[in-house]
Amino acid sequence: MENLLFSFNVTLPIFLVMVLGFVLRKIDLLNDNFVKTANKFNFTVTLPAMLFRDISSVNIIEAFDLKYVLFCAISSTVAFFSIWGLTKLFVKDKSIRGAFVQTSFRSSAAVMGLAFIENIYGPSAMGPLMIIGAVPLYNIFSVIVLTFEAKTIEGQARDTSKIKEAFINILKNPIIIAILLGLIVSLFNIEFPKIAAKTIDNIAKMATPLALVALGAGFEGRKAIKKIKPTLASSLLKLVIQPLVFLPIAVLLGFRGEEMIGILIMLASPTTPSCYIMAKNMRNDGTLTASVVVATTLLAAFTLTGWIFILKSSGII
Secondary structure, eight states: OHHHHHHHHHHHHHHHHHHHHHHHHHTTSSOHHHHHHHHHHIIIIIHHHHHHHHHHTSOHHHHOOHHHHHHHHHHHHHHHHHHHHHHHHHOOOGGGHHHHHHHHHOBOIIIIIHHHHHHHHSSOSHHHHHHHHHHHHHHHHHHHHHHHTSOOOTTSOOOTTHHHHHHHHHHTOHHHHHHHHHHHHHHTTOOOOHHHHHHHHHHHHTHHHHHHHHHHHTOOGGGGGTTHHHHHHHHHIIIIIHHHHHHHHHHHTTOOTHHHHHHHHHHHSOBOTHHHHHHHHTTSOHHHHHHHHHHHHHHHHHHHHHHHHHHHHTTOO
16 A cells, blocks of 8 residues: 555656646636647747756766666667557558657656656656657657658658758757757766856756646647547557566666666656647648547556556565
C-alpha cells in the first residue's frame, strides 16, 4: 500500500494540473487563443529556459554518464526504426503511417520527464542527461518519417528537398539551441550574475505548470474516438510495449533510482502535443495524431503509476 500511495503521489499532482486546465477551458476562463499562445510561449521561451537552467547548472564533466546517454540514444533509435518497420508491414493505410510512427515512439520527455523526476528527487542531473540523449533524436527522427510518409500531391513526385529544409529548421529549434548553450555554459563553468540567474530561474519555473495547464485546456475528447484502432495500437506501443522491452535491459545494465525514472519517462510518458503541429505541417494525419495525444495523456495517469509502483516495489527506485 505504501508503494502504491508513493506512485499516486508522484503521478496524480501532475495530471490534476492538466485537469485544472481542462475545467478552466470548460467554464470559459481559457480559450483557443490562450492554448495557442501558451504553447508557442512555452516552446520558444519557458521550456528552453528550463532546459538551459537544468543543464547549465550541472557539472556535465563530473555528472556525465556515457553509458546512460548512449542507452537513451540507442533505445530511442531502436524503438523508432522497429516501429517504422512494423508499421510498413502491418499498417495498410499508407496515409496514417507517418503519424502512427511518430506518436508511437515520441515522448513528452522534456516537460513530463523533468516534472516527474523533480517530483521524486528534486533537481537532478539525470533529467538533463536523458534530454541530451533522446530529445534531439526525437526531432530528427520525426522529420525523417513525416517527410518520407507524407501524402504526395497527385501527379507530383515526393519533394525530398524538404529534408534539407527540415534539418535546417531542427538546427533553429529553441529546445536544441537551449541544450547546446546549456552544455557550453556547463563545460566552461560560466557563472551568471545573480540577477540574470534568478531571472532565468523564474522563467524556467513557469514551463511545467504552464505546459500542463495548456495541454489540459487544449484537450478535445471527441478526437479520441476517431480512428480508434490505430489510436489504441499506438498508445499500447507508447505506454506499455516500449517500457516492457527496454526497462529490463536498463535494469540488467545496472541503472537505478534517478536514472531509471529518467529512462521510464523517456519510454512511457505520453505522446508530446508538438507531434500534432509537425504532422499537420508536413502533410500527415493530424486527426490520428491528436487522438493518440489525447489517449496517451489520459491513459498514462494509470500506466505510469503502474510502472512506478512496479519499480518502487522492486527496490529499483
